[in-house]
Amino acid sequence: MPQRSTYTPLADPLWQYVEKVSLEEFSRADWAQLNAQRAAYAGLQQASQALRLLSASEHDPSFGYMVNNYRHSLQSATMVLRDGRSEEDVVVALLHDVGFITCPLMHGDFAAALMGAYVSERNHWMLRHHGVFQNLHSPNLPGVDPHERERWRGNAHFDWTAEFVDRYDQAASDPGYPCEPLETFVPMVHRIFSRPPLDRRSLNIHKETP
Numbered sequence: 083m084p085q086r087s088t089y090t091p092l093a094d095p096l097w098q099y100v101e102k103v104s105l106e107e108f109s110r111a112d113w114a115q116l117n118a119q120r121a122a123y124a125g126l127q128q129a130s131q132a133l134r135l136l137s138a139s140e141h142d143p144s145f146g147y148m149v150n151n152y153r154h155s156l157q158s159a160t161m162v163l164r165d166g167r168s169e170e171d172v173v174v175a176l177l178h179d180v181g182f183i184t185c186p187l188m189h190g191d192f193a194a195a196l197m198g199a200y201v202s203e204r205n206h207w208m209l210r211h212h213g214v215f216q217n218l219h220s221p222n223l224p225g226v227d228p229h230e231r232e233r234w235r236g237n238a239h240f241d242w243t244a245e246f247v248d249r250y251d252q253a254a255s256d257p258g259y260p261c262e263p264l265e266t267f268v269p270m271v272h273r274i275f276s277r278p279p280l281d282r283r284s285l286n287i288h289k290e291t292p
């Protein structure tokens with residue numbers, strides 16, 4: 083048995099450790115205890131940890147854009163907020179590029195996986211496809227087809243994705259734009275992540291609708 087002094091502290095001192103190092107040794111009672119504590123922990127921590135993914139990039143340097151990804155995210159969310167759109171749309175804008183550096187080629191899927199349980203299919207779809215829709219606004223970027231998005235023309239979420247990218251993404255890297263501070267969005271993120279989660283694993287989310 084490891085020394086207790088080496089354990090990570092519990093989030094709640096009234097909770098209990100399962101003091102077994104292999105999952106194969108966990109009893110039904112262990113799992114019941116762990117799952118109850120896990121649900122409470124997620125309720126306390128999930129939104130905060132999602133926000134930390136973004137706030138960790140606040141002082142990151144730029145690779146060439148005039149602002150870093152953090153400022154781009156704040157500008158996008160601020161523009162959505164000031165247009166009077168829904169709180170869900172604001173939070174989706176805030177976190178749409180949270181994996182842009184760490185998971186560049188699939189950062190839309192990254193954001194969709196992060197928020198998919200708590201947002202509409204309209205935004206889940208938009209997150210997954212926004213990168214391709216951005217091609218239209220990058221006509222001089224070598225190796226991309228500006229009209230690749232046309233394969234999804236007619237999809238119910240095509241227009242929202244096109245609008246999001248046009249209004250709130252492709253031109254949201256302006257160092258002179260007066261962004262709201264992250265604190266403006268913190269309670270919104272907590273409210274969105276406190277929604278009853280939808281288990282999208284049961285849906286065929288990768289079945290594309292041409």
Ligand SMILES: [Fe+2]
Pocket residue numbers: 178179182189190212213
């Ligand atoms: Fe993006």
Ligand SMILES: [Fe+2]
Pocket residue numbers: 154178179251
């Ligand atoms: Fe973006």
